[in-house]
Amino acid sequence: MIDNIPDWNLDSIYHDINCKEYKSALAELESGISKLAALHEKAESQKENFDFSSWFYEYILKDDKLLPLSNTLAAYSYSIYSTDTTNKSYLDNLNKVDDLINLYDVETTKLYHTLLENEKSLEDFYKAHPEYEKYRFAFEEIIFEAKHTLSPAEEKIISKLQQTGGNAWDRLHEQLISNMRDEETNKLFNELRNDAYSADPKIRQTAWKKEVALLKQNEIAFGACLNNLKGETTSLLDMHKWEDAISRSLNSSRMKKETLGALISAIEDSLPDWRKYLRAKAEYLKNHNATNSTSCGKDKGIAFYDLFAPLTASTSNTSSSNATLSETSTNSEFLIQHSALTKTWTFDEARDYIIKEYNSFSPKMGDFAKNAFDKNWIDARVHPGKVGGAYCQDFYVQKESRVLSNFTGAFSDIITLAHELGHAFHFNCIKDKDFRNGVYPMTLAETASTFAETIVKQDIIKTCSADDKIKILELDLQDACQVLVDILCRFYFERSVFEERKNGELTAEDFCRLMKDAQEKSYGNGLNDERHEYMWAVKSHYYSTELDFYNFPYAFGQLFSAGLYARFLKEGKDFVDVYCSLLADTGSMTCENLCKKAGFDITKKEFWKSGIEMYKKEIEEFCRLAGC
Numbered sequence: 001m002i003d004n005i006p007d008w009n010l011d012s013i014y015h016d017i018n019c020k021e022y023k024s025a026l027a028e029l030e031s032g033i034s035k036l037a038a039l040h041e042k043a044e045s046q047k048e049n050f051d052f053s054s055w056f057y058e059y060i061l062k063d064d065k066l067l068p069l070s071n072t073l074a075a076y077s078y079s080i081y082s083t084d085t086t087n088k089s090y091l092d093n094l095n096k097v098d099d100l101i102n103l104y105d106v107e108t109t110k111l112y113h114t115l116l117e118n119e120k121s122l123e124d125f126y127k128a129h130p131e132y133e134k135y136r137f138a139f140e141e142i143i144f145e146a147k148h149t150l151s152p153a154e155e156k157i158i159s160k161l162q163q164t165g166g167n168a169w170d171r172l173h174e175q176l177i178s179n180m181r182d183e184e185t186n187k188l189f190n191e192l193r194n195d196a197y198s199a200d201p202k203i204r205q206t207a208w209k210k211e212v213a214l215l216k217q218n219e220i221a222f223g224a225c226l227n228n229l230k231g232e233t234t235s236l237l238d239m240h241k242w243e244d245a246i247s248r249s250l251n252s253s254r255m256k257k258e259t260l261g262a263l264i265s266a267i268e269d270s271l272p273d274w275r276k277y278l279r280a281k282a283e284y285l286k287n288h289n290a291t292n293s294t295s296c297g298k299d300k301g302i303a304f305y306d307l308f309a310p311l312t313a314s315t316s317n318t319s320s321s322n323a324t325l326s327e328t329s330t331n332s333e334f335l336i337q338h339s340a341l342t343k344t345w346t347f348d349e350a351r352d353y354i355i356k357e358y359n360s361f362s363p364k365m366g367d368f369a370k371n372a373f374d375k376n377w378i379d380a381r382v383h384p385g386k387v388g389g390a391y392c393q394d395f396y397v398q399k400e401s402r403v404l405s406n407f408t409g410a411f412s413d414i415i416t417l418a419h420e421l422g423h424a425f426h427f428n429c430i431k432d433k434d435f436r437n438g439v440y441p442m443t444l445a446e447t448a449s450t451f452a453e454t455i456v457k458q459d460i461i462k463t464c465s466a467d468d469k470i471k472i473l474e475l476d477l478q479d480a481c482q483v484l485v486d487i488l489c490r491f492y493f494e495r496s497v498f499e500e501r502k503n504g505e506l507t508a509e510d511f512c513r514l515m516k517d518a519q520e521k522s523y524g525n526g527l528n529d530e531r532h533e534y535m536w537a538v539k540s541h542y543y544s545t546e547l548d549f550y551n552f553p554y555a556f557g558q559l560f561s562a563g564l565y566a567r568f569l570k571e572g573k574d575f576v577d578v579y580c581s582l583l584a585d586t587g588s589m590t591c592e593n594l595c596k597k598a599g600f601d602i603t604k605k606e607f608w609k610s611g612i613e614m615y616k617k618e619i620e621e622f623c624r625l626a627g628c
Contacts, residue, residue, distance in 0.1 A: 005347045007083070008379035008402050013076055013395050017093045025073055025397075029100055032066040036107040043114060052121040053128045059111065060132065067435040068396035070104055073097050075393045079402060082387045083379055085178050091171075095163070102159040109155040112146035119143055137588050138436040144251070148240045158236065166232045166545035169225040173543040176218055178387050182210045189214055190388035190406055193538075196308045197410045199342055201285075205292040208305035208532070215534040222537040223508030229543055230501045245498050249549035253443045254590045255556075258603045263555060264491070266608035267484050270616070271524065274485045277477055277619045278302045278526030280628035285309060287627075296528050298628055303530040308412070308478060310342060311471040340460065340468065344409035347380060354418050357456045358425075361568070362576045365452075368425050372403070377424070378417070380407035389540065390416050392423035392449075396438070399431040415453055415479065422452025429583040440586035442550065444594065446557025447564070448583055453479065454565045470625040473618055480615050483558040489522035490551040493536060498548075511536045556591070559611030563600055566614070 014022040039059050043050060077097040081090040115122075126133050149155060180189035187195075192214075195207035215222065233245065242248045250257060282302035285291035290311070293303040345353075351373045359366030372378065377400065379386075390405040401424035407413045426448035430438045457476045464472050496514045500506060512533040519531055536542060541550035564582075568575045582598055595602045602608070 003346070005381040005407050006376055006378055007381055008079075008404070009376035010076070010079065010402065012375075012400060013072070013398055013402075017077075017080070017089065022076075025069060026097075026100070029066060029069050029073060029104070032062060032069070033100065033103050033107055035062055036066070036104075036111075040107060040110045040114070050118075052118045053125040056118075056125055057129055057132075060135075063111075064434065064436075066104065070101060071435070072395045072397040074101055075395050079393050079404070082391075082404060084385045085171075085175050085387060086385045098163060098167070102156070102163070105159055106152055106156045109149050110152045112142055112149050113152065115139060115143050116146035134434065134588075135436050148242060148248075148251075150239060162232070162545060166229050169229050170543045170545060173222065173225045174387055174540065176221060177538075177540070178385060180214050180218065181384075182214065185210070188382070188384060190386075191382060191408075193388060194382075194406065194408045194410070196305060197310065197408075197412050199310050201290055201292040201306070201309070204305045204309060205303070208303075208530075212532065212534055215537045219508035219534070219537065223506070223511060226497075226511060226536065226542055227501070227506045229545065230497055230506070233545065233548060234498065234501050245548040246495070249552075253441045253553060253556075255441070255443055256590075256592060256603065259592060260552060262603055262605040263552065263559070263608050264488070266559075266605045266612060267488050267555060269605075269609065270612045271485065271488075271522065273612075273616050273619050274481050275301075275524055275526035277481065277622060278307075278523070280619075280623045280626050281309075281311075281474065282306065282528070283628050284311065284626040293528065293530060295530070301523075301526050301528040303528055304532045305530065307482075310411075311474050340411055340464070340472075342471075343411075345411065345414060346409070347407060350407070350414045350417060353414060354421065354456070357418070357459055358421075358452070360459055361455050362573075364576070364580070365425055368428055369421055372401070372421060372424060377401060378403045378405065380405045380413075380417075382406045382408065387540075390420050392420045392427075394424070394427040394431075396431070396435055401427050411475065415456060415475075418452045418456045419449045422449035425452065426583050426586070429580050430587055433584065433587060436587075438587040441591070442547075442553035443556040443591050444586040446553050447560050447586075450483075450554075450557040450561040451564055451579075454561050458565065470622060473622045473625070477615065477618055477622055480558060483554050484612070484615075485522050485526075487551045487555045489518045490539065490541075491549065492521050493518035494542065494549055494551065497542075508537075559608050560595065560600070560602070562611040562614050563607070564598065567598075 014025070016022070036059065039055065039062070043055055046055075074097055077090075077094045081087070081094045084090055122139065126136070150158070177189055181187065182189075182192060185192075187210075189211065192207045192211045195203050198204050198207070237245055237248060240248075246260070247257075250260060279298045279301055282291070282293075282296040282300070283298035285302070285306055286293075286297050288311075290309065291303065291306050293306060296303050296306065355366050355369045355373070358369045379402070386406070387404070388406060390403070392401055392403050394401045403417070403420040403424060405413065405416050405420060407417070423445065426440075426445065429448075430440070457472070457479070461469065461472050461476065493515055496517065497506065497511070500510065500514070515533050515536045516531070519527065519533075519535075523531075541547055544550065564579065568579070571578075578598075582594065585594060585597070589597075592602060600607050
């Protein structure tokens with residue numbers, strides 16, 4: 001048992017949903033929405049003699065207060081619900097906030113149309129109010145979005161229907177996943193998922209079988225959720241005049257198709273290397289009696305349930321070159337029992353380790369992490385009713401973040417915490433910007449989190465004991481393989497789902513077929529015949545009404561971070577301020593322009609291949625140490 005795993009403290013956000021401050025915030029949002037509605041009525045009544053500049057100035061003054069407020073209320077309502085998904089009060093509150101957000105979205109849609117209609121008057125507005133030049137990029141985005149929205153009345157109907165449509169299907173999926181339990185072991189589904197990281201091969205294989213069995217038992221419900229969600233999305237894409245779901249996703253990612261094409265092509269070119277790594281890991285596990293698979297190896301591939309298997313056996317006899325590595329390490333106080341990877345970490349040890357690693361990059365980053373731990377910003381305990389996975393939630397009004405994870409003591413949990421705290425540090429760099437210039441796309445959001453991971457993993461690779469080097473190399477490759485190869489698999493899967501959903505209803509059997517095809521195209525002979533055709537039922541991103549193709553931003557962040565880390569190694573501490581400034585600008589420019597500022601041309605495949613090169617070298621070293 002692991003003690004002292006914290007639940008987060010949200011008191012500095014709101015004490016609870018019944019406190020005076022929370023009720024006042026809800027009332028303020030409701031009142032503010034009414035005032036925006038009144039302004040739109042005023043604009044409608046003055047169409048012939050409409051003074052756009054003065055009207056827009058009054059609107060922005062009010063809206064600048066509501067944007068961070070609505071963000072904070074939405075974040076809070078979901079945060080408390082996500083740790084107790086069966087709490088009716090929290091669910092009712094979530095629905096209440098959603099109702100307000102939907103009303104707000106109606107007014108926002110009206111604003112989009114008003115801006116589109118008065119696009120030519122914007123220059124006069126900037127001349128009259130030059131202080132709002134800072135919003136030019138944001139307003140240009142609004143005008144583009146307006147070209148893909150329906151009338152305010154139609155959008156209001158859509159938002160209302162989504163509460164019992166797509167959003168309801170999404171919540172059903174969350175509730176099923178967070179409450180499924182294996183009767184034999186009494187383990188929650190999310191606990192079974194965590195067993196994929198177990199050092200015991202039997203536990204991994206058994207957990208995989210039980211996980212697949214639970215998903216199969218509920219396949220009709222999961223299939224209905226995904227089918228209806230993607231059906232709704234397909235209809236709305238057509239109504240909103242998007243070419244396809246990828247086009248909408250690229251727009252929200254502030255990224256060009258040319259850039260996505262270069263990224264996907266570079267990953268596809270690297271697939272033979274990743275398959276080589278997977279087969280080498282399979283052979284290593286087989287040779288060290290660390291797998292329960294009878295059909296794995298360098299010629300057959302790895303079992304799906306061994307993808308996250310730690311390398312627990314000693315490598316002292318694998319390569320004599322290991323003896324030249326230093327047995328001492330600045331991390332020695334953490335490498336208890338000779339391995340950071342196989343021990344069960346306490347949460348306090350995880351805290352100290354992350355703070356130390358963050359400090360190795362910058363005291364500013366280390367102090368931030370310490371503050372997050374000291375003030376209980378992290379909810380890490382696994383319990384019934386809590387959603388799986390991990391996320392970071394930002395609260396713009398209070399200028400604070402909160403992190404949710406499911407901590408079990410594995411080293412991978414430390415990487416997850418470092419990742420999510422990287423998101424929180426990103427917000428810390430941008431929190432003093434106006435809200436309109438502080439909202440960054442998923443592509444750039446994953447840069448800071450992945451950079452934080454890279455700091456931790458690259459430092460431990462350099463300073464670990466000889467026996468741990470292959471294990472830590474494997475951990476880094478394991479994560480990168482997920483972010484590149486598995487993300488590519490998810491990209492293929494979702495693309496095929498949208499293609500087939502246009503032509504009719506899809507069942508669980510169809511989703512299994514499409515997942516098999518996607519795994520074959522991406523993993524290929526890196527996997528043996530023990531695969532996971534139900535992964536479509538696990539990943540929550542597929543079930544969001546707003547996050548189509550949520551996958552490729554992670555690959556973007558992984559490789560962009562590799563480029564930034566290489567620059568840090570070259571420039572040292574001088575790069576810290578550049579990095580923080582880069583994060584602060586992520587809300588006010590496109591991916592291409594931001595990366596150009598950092599000295600990268602991301603529209604070219606060569607840039608992405610240069611990021612992959614670091615991992616190709618690690619693959620060669622891993623295969624050498626593994627004797628493959």
